[in-house]
Amino acid sequence: MRGNKNEVRLNNGVDIPIIGLGTYSFENDMRTTQYAVQMALQMGYKHFDTAHIYGSEPALGNALCAAMSNGLIERESLFITSKLWGSHHHDPVSALKQTLMNLGMEYLDMYLVHWPVKLKPWVSHPLPKEEDFDKLDLETTWAGMEKCLEMGLCRGIGVSNFSSKKIENLLTFASVTPALNQVEMHPMWKQKKVRDYCRENKIHVSAYSALGGPGNFWGSTAVLDNPIIHSISLRHNATPAQVALRWGLSRGASVIVKSFNEERLKENMGALDLKLEDRDILEIEKMEESKIMRGECYVNQSTSPYKTIQELWDDEI
Template identity: 40%
Template sequence: MASKVPKVKFCNGLECPILGLGTWKSKPGEVTQAVKDAIDIGYRHFDCAYVYGNEKEVGAAITAKIQEGVVKREDLFITSKLWNTFHRPDLVRGALTETLQNLNLTYLDLYLIHWPQAYKEEDILFPVDSEGKIQFSSVDFVDTWKALEPFVAEGLVKSLGISNFNKKQITRLLETATIKPVVNQVECHPYLNQSRLKAFCESQGIALTAYSPLGSPDRPWAKPGDPQLLEDPKIKAIADRLGKTAAQVLIRYQIDRGNIVIPKSVTKSRIASNFDVFDFKLSQEDVQLIDSFDCNGRLVPMTASLGHKDHPFENDEF
């Protein structure tokens, strides 16, 4: 099953399965079984992050499936991310070491700077003042990147990338980086199709990974009456015509655009359904129609750190 998943070739020559399982918002009590199920179904790409608080559970699943002989470590593509409180260069190595220990791995296939903005270096992940406002750090993400680069030569990380960076920030990073980021992982779905950012990234040899491709229906801050991408009648009409689900159409939309895509689920039937997207393609007309839904509809705006000098979305800079 896994062999049918196309791979995206990075600018450094390494490859990544175009479809992976996201683990954001997957609860510790659920994610171990979800990852085990996903490996059995055929997933080989898993997207993790320190801030998700479930790396140990993901690691337990990976370890179990390797011990069972279902997969080898080299069959898997594992991503994790450096959190905002660890941007200071002297903290970067410790953060990676903890992630590797949590996942019970000796190396990551991909390590990302999770967000360009740094937070105050404290033991809590969201350091706040007495009024509940996030406390920022002045660390420059360019310096953070320089601290990450040695990990590649050391074999701790195969590839380095970024997440939630805008065009201006990527440009700044490329001016000084000796190792180019292979990917920019960003929110991407029909209401925010990221066509401008995608075109820029591709012009620089940087692949795009789409998170929240289904519109993040379970995001904690969703309000009643917010648009529900999975319920969009135009998406459902395409799905009905093709004999597929709305989620399968949304996942295939990213694949047909050449984007890596990481839908999240902990439900075995949905994990399986989300993987069943390689027996059809969207027509050019379908893709163009879905492209037309774009309305800069950002669902993960990271409002907690508005006002930070490195917040990526404040000036609508794609």
């Protein structure tokens, strides 16, 4: 619905809810994931983020399909994102069809290239080894993504973990401009260059690890423990998580937060009601920056297209 302040219109005319529930879970506990999605739906969450490699597509699909069949929500009200894993770059159409089977859905709202990395077709684990890499050919991968769109398997296509330089390269051959770039973004990793570039090219930025990824095996509590975030939260009678999320929203991004805890699910939604002042934003702008998800496993000297971390992120690190 146009005019809803909790949604943003993408360059393809589709509206994305600005707070989403991430379903990545290291344990991949199906029942826990389903229960969290059920709770989130009752609290008004409509945007759900998954990926083939998370292993959470079936659990998310079960919870959403049950809610739809019970008349609690209509498919048109939901925004569902999943991602093309590196081992599926050779055939995005088949990969998306499998994702839709996992979810029990007819289409996705957004399908993203998970990383600018191609892996051999049999690689099914999240941390690739040196022998797992294949030759990257983003032009062919993106043509496959455009085919998914053409076939009506998704309403939008985009990228994830792409630097502004990698998007610039993509735009030299893309027939369809990505609708979205999902990247790590929080008060300690502000992504100003990527945000500026994406804004100029009408590409929406969606923030994963919007709280720094606490609870994930690679995550950090540094954002929520930061004294600046704490002092701002006390000033507004809010929580550090709400301050961090509101900062991301104030920069024009949508935010993806992974929590399976009922109180935290409610707390995160409360960020929509918080208003930050100019001085709060200025204080956050002064915070030291540190990237948490560095992607070292995608860098090696022989088989990866990226020999250094700087090459992976094009010095945006």
